[in-house]
Amino acid sequence: MGTSTTAKDQHLLERLREALLHDDRQELAELRHILNTREELEERINPIIEEHLLELEQNFPDTYLQVVQKVIDRRLQQKQDELINIIYPRLGIMVRKYISDEIRMWMERLQENIRRTSHSVFWWRRRKSAAEIIIDNSRSIVEEVYVISHESGLLLGSASSVETVDKDMIAGMLTAIKAFVEDAFKRTDEELQGIRYGAYEIIIYNFFNYYIAIAAAGSISEQERDELADKILEFAAKELNHDLQQPDPIFYAKIKRQLEAYFITPYKISPPND
Amino acid sequence: MISKKVVITGHFGVGKTSLFNRFISNTFNEKYLTTIGVRVDKKMVEIDGQEVSLVIWDLAGEVSQEKVPRSYFLGASAIIYVFDLSRPATFSRLDDDLQYIQTVLPNVLVRKVGNKKDLVTNETLQNIHQQTNPHYFTSARTGENVLELFQNIARAMLSPTPDRP
Numbered sequence: 340m341g342t343s344t345t346a347k348d349q350h351l352l353e354r355l356r357e358a359l360l361h362d363d364r365q366e367l368a369e370l371r372h373i374l375n376t377r378e379e380l381e382e383r384i385n386p387i388i389e390e391h392l393l394e395l396e397q398n399f400p401d402t403y404l405q406v407v408q409k410v411i412d413r414r415l416q417q418k419q420d421e422l423i424n425i426i427y428p429r430l431g432i433m434v435r436k437y438i439s440d441e442i443r444m445w446m447e448r449l450q451e452n453i454r455r456t457s458h459s460v461f462w463w464r465r466r467k468s469a470a471e472i473i474i475d476n477s478r479s480i481v482e483e484v485y486v487i488s489h490e491s492g493l494l495l496g497s498a499s500s501v502e503t504v505d506k507d508m509i510a511g512m513l514t515a516i517k518a519f520v521e522d523a524f525k526r527t528d529e530e531l532q533g534i535r536y537g538a539y540e541i542i543i544y545n546f547f548n549y550y551i552a553i554a555a556a557g558s559i560s561e562q563e564r565d566e567l568a569d570k571i572l573e574f575a576a577k578e579l580n581h582d583l584q585q586p587d588p589i590f591y592a593k594i595k596r597q598l599e600a601y602f603i604t605p606y607k608i609s610p611p612n613d
Numbered sequence: 614m615i616s617k618k619v620v621i622t623g624h625f626g627v628g629k630t631s632l633f634n635r636f637i638s639n640t641f642n643e644k645y646l647t648t649i650g651v652r653v654d655k656k657m658v659e660i661d662g663q664e665v666s667l668v669i670w671d672l673a674g675e676v677s678q679e680k681v682p683r684s685y686f687l688g689a690s691a692i693i694y695v696f697d698l699s700r701p702a703t704f705s706r707l708d709d710d711l712q713y714i715q716t717v718l719p720n721v722l723v724r725k726v727g728n729k730k731d732l733v734t735n736e737t738l739q740n741i742h743q744q745t746n747p748h749y750f751t752s753a754r755t756g757e758n759v760l761e762l763f764q765n766i767a768r769a770m771l772s773p774t775p776d777r778p
Contacts, residue, residue: 491618505655511668
């Protein structure tokens, strides 16, 4: 008896629940359908995400600028040397380009003036420019290239077309001579740029925490010197644009290959066309 | 392979070049030839299977280290300060010189070396040891402790927590 009453009550209760919760249940079913159907969900959520993205885009500088700035500042401080090594040769390229453009324009003006006034001059009859006459035609070649740490004088890389004495020793002595000259004459802002002996010359290109020394045989014309400087700057910008304080053996091997490719194997400083 | 710069410095005539030659080429010359400027050479040292290339700068002797071009010290991983055990004047400025070197190269590995051990008595050695507390007493003439000195330096430089003075 008690059981049939309870079943009846349950039925009534269910009907009551159905009457009261019908709308809610329908809404719940709809919500489930939306949540479980990608297209439905995207349709409703995408505008909200887009709105947030737009807000983030508009407010990003205010909210995150300081944080990003701090991260950049810290990174710059940690990698100062690396950064300078990247910038240094590029500045050099720009300065050289400016100077060479100026010199070229000056040479053109000079040649134009000479052409106008000196038709009978010998070099003009031979159809040679003044610059070509001035430049020595004798060949010069790069025999050795060294990349050396400024402070320690330790060798960072080298390549050579001839057998030489120990390269580490050369790097150390060259640095010592360089340091001696720079110290002895107290020209703190000036750096040794070359050593000449007989038909040989060591040309030094100074960078931030390393320098590149090139040993060349034969007389080097200004044009050749310029070409060599361009090549050095290009090499430094491409190959030495990272931290050189603690190079590993892989770096040594790579830099040797690159030096050979740039300066030894194919590189023979071409004389001006005759 | 690792390369490290090691600088040998000290008063003139204390035997820096003799130590340098003894280590590099195992030779000794009785004649005294003063070093002009600096000499650089290198030697490989093997420590526990690892090769270290010691690029050694033998500096010209100076009465005071402040007279040595500062740039010679830069980038050095170790300094060998040599004095002559038979000439007290060569270690009279030891503390000042070492202090100066520390200002140029803070935390650099320094080895104080009393050379010409073969010229002094054991009693003198004991007295000097008390005064200077050196890391090594060497004799470039006999070769005593020369190799040990450089091997100690190479080992200390390879150590993750280098033994600093």
